[in-house]
Amino acid sequence: MPELPEVETVCRGLRPALLGKQIARADVNRADLRWPFPDNFASRLCGARVRDIRRRAKYILAELDTHETLIIHLGMSGRVLISGTSPTTMYREHRAAGAHDHVVLHIEGDVRVTYNDPRRFGVMDLVQTRKLNEHRLLKDAGPEPLGNAFNEQYLEAAINGRRSPVKSALLDQQVVAGLGNIYVCESLFRARISPKRLCQNLGSRRISRLIPNIRDVLQEAIEAGGSSLQDFRQVDGELGYFQHNFEVYDREGHPCRRNDCGGTVRRIVQSGRSTFYCATCQR
DNA sequence: ACACGACCCTGTTCGC
DNA sequence: TGCGAACAGGGTCGTG
Secondary structure (H helix, E strand, C coil): CCCHHHHHHHHHHHHHHHCCCEEEEEEECCCECCCECCCCHHHHHCCCEEEEEEEECCEEEEEECCCEEEEEECCCCCEEEEEECCCCCCCCCCCCCCCCEEEEEEECCCEEEEEECCCCCCEEEEEEHHHHHHCCCCCCCCCCCCCCCCCHHHHHHHHCCCCCEHHHHHHCCCCCCCCCHHHHHHHHHHCCCCCCCEHHHCHHHHHHHHHHHHHHHHHHHHHCCCCCCCCCCCCCCCCCCHHHHCCCCCCCCCECCCCCCCCEEEEEEECCEEEEEECCCCC
């Protein structure tokens, strides 16, 4: 579920609840997610104050005043929910502890941040802030697709000579950081590029079309609060709305939405993942 | 170096 | 209604 727009939505929701606030207690309810939690995880969080919250690729980075940064990845099914009982907060009331609530941060002022992840493909780690960029999960990440470094010259060089389909290349987090299956499908549709086209046959015109279409679809999804499939929620429990704007994702057999195209959305499998596209207008 | 499949784990949906 | 197979937005690892 969580690709760049969903992670960005979570970050934006966490900021008002956490910035400048102290973590009074951390309940860590199991030993691991995808990997073990770091040593003394709960005690290192306890008493820390949150100085900054930002996103890099699909990672949430919470910088603490203890010179450490909490790294959170939502995997496929990770969710973050904020609750509170204080009348000064706008969050829904605390719920009973649920299945798969693996970590609960108790924030000063009776606010809770709950991390829930049924499949446990998520990750949490705590590292020295000054070494953040050397972290194994972050050091090889490609440029942010919404940043200036992600431009035509960069992308052309990054995928030049690759033999793989463009779909696979765009899913590679070293090529560009933060895209996932949904937004790659949607970007390729907007750019009218077949997901099966090999990188080496893209040509500069298609590459230049790709850049603004990737940016636009991500920006629009962020503004819609992300996409809610299954039960992805924003941190306050609200749904995201961008799923209503999908043009190909999960629309197998439906008519292509491009004016006068007349094609039908197809589903194929590429490197084990579903790809949705219109073979009539994507070339 | 690159590209692909298997794998991690649980929940939901679909076909019989 | 029950049951197994297929599938799901993530990434890593080993293999050829």
